[in-house]
Amino acid sequence: MIGEVNRWWLVLLAVAVGHFGIHLAIYNRVNAIGLSRLTTKIITKGFLLSTILIPLLLLLWFPRPLRELLANQTETARFPVYVTTYAIVCLSSWVFLGIPWLLWRPIFGLEWVRAPRSIEIQDVQRWVRHSLARTRRCKIESRLPLNQIFDLAIEQITLPVVGLPAQLDGYKIAHLSDIHLTGHAHPDYAKHVVQMATRWQPEMMVLSGDIIDRQVCVDWLPEIFSLAEARDGCYYVLGNHDTRISDSRQTRRAMDLAGWTDLGNLSAIHSLRDIPVRMIGNEYPWFDRPKVEPNDHGEFRVLVSHSPDQIWWARRRGIQLMFAGHTHGGQGRLPLIGPLLSPSYHGSRFASGDFYKPPTTMHVSRGLGGCHLMRIHCPPELSLVTLKAG
Template sequence: MESIYLILSGIILLGVFFYWENNVIQTTRIKLERNLKSPIKIVHLSDIHSKEFGEGNHKLINKVVRLKPDLIIVTGDLINMDGKNINKMIGLLCSLNSIANVYYIFGNHEHRLRNLDKLAEDIKAIGVKLLCDEIDTININNNRISILGLDENQASRDDYIKRMKGIYEYKDYSNLFSKLESECSFKIVLSHYPENFSLIGDFSYKNYNFDLMMSGHAHGGQFRLPFIGGLYAPGQGVFPRYTAGLYKEDRNLIVSRGLGPSRFPLRLFNRPEIILVEVI
């Protein structure tokens, strides 16, 4: 009988642990020194994949409210490719946009939706800035901020195979980056794919002059191990280079671990994440 209680207790504890790992949001704080006129706070969300944190996503929204951001960035895969909860995710964007200006780019999952054009219209209708290979400029706390949102559309299985083989033809963004470089402002690049920061040769984004790139897609490497980090990320393979946090390699890259599940539904030592970037 005692052994049965021990087994049941172990099962319950394991269930609580996996619930915690997959449903309790962690806030990661990152400070970036860029000599701004006054500090700005940016909330970075990514890879929600249609997941709800409480009714109407109130747990997520309340956490963002408490952080008092000046700007909210969403770097793709808000909606899963099956279109689940699409209206609820648009409602989430609407709620976030009432807290601070929201800038949003599509990820690979949005590009697999059949009604992508309708989604884009609905997002723009609620006042969210959807950037598809374009630059927008905003003034925050006496700082001029230029945001380049990239729409790489590396979404199909064939794309992934070609990328892993090194034969994929990447978009040439040199003209857009040149335009961004000409801006007298704090420059942010939004790309769903962190590997494009430095792992695509001459097309790598860090070859250009900007202050910060923000990405998602890697899901923190899915399973994170002490002293090792993430185990696998799409587009990077096993033991990926960019999975979470701040990377300083000539330019600054911040990668969100994301909030929702990937095709594999479990996260390990890799809780859902909100990033608060404090730029000073």
């Protein structure tokens, strides 16, 4: 009897996990398909509500069949067809969603690039004289245990790149992503990041979108980003949160004023160490992406994309090196399991790290900020990338 009871407990637990997994998969993908902000919020909040309500309603409406099931009285434990069907769907998700999710856990390292790195964690609050938290919400959340929103991880990464021209061996690129200027954090946090990137003396600096969330912060952009210096220029694209500004052209003008080059929806040849390199920007699906032909001439191509989902687009166009953000490393990472949340068609598969899908090597940053003021085992990342022939 005890064994039978335990068995049904395990079945119900498996159904509950499958229920959560289905909703998590939907959440991740809804936030990746370029819907309007309002539509995305309605759908995600609706599914968040159903994540909680469906198990709760099951407990409230069918307490007797549940008790009978757990007591192994299966001959009297009767559920409506729709409840049984949904339970079967939840159990099936272990195969259709669970196996792929398990395969792409960071611990297994499938498709990952072995990129040596050294990491320095800076408590940015100690580098400034005033509080970085400007709002009550930020002050409260920044003091919560384990929260790392101001613990900047400066990661020096040696990234092997297949197809890298010999002249670019040792080339230095500072990668910034997902600044998310919301007004919650003082602009000096972003200024410190830019100063740290510049102090490294990169040959190029790239910013892969989600620069700003609120209109009031547009005026901060020239002051923050004019501090950046790189011999071959500083390039940026916009992301989904940049659509929250009434007119994204204001953001572009402010970044241009700061001396950065707008790479969004563009494809152009730039000279890096006296060799031609095609620099490409991709802001899809929130803005247009450029028309780029397949790489029939063997030129070296670098893509700055907001979303890592564009790696399939990059592969078809023979792009050898890609920088992306958007996923924030999951905003939180569990030991061994890694991230759960990740706004991507592929869930948390490309949440952060270095990946190789021939012919494209992709670096995905955890980002530097966020409108969600929590980071658990997932500190903000400034990537200082040195290229190496792969």
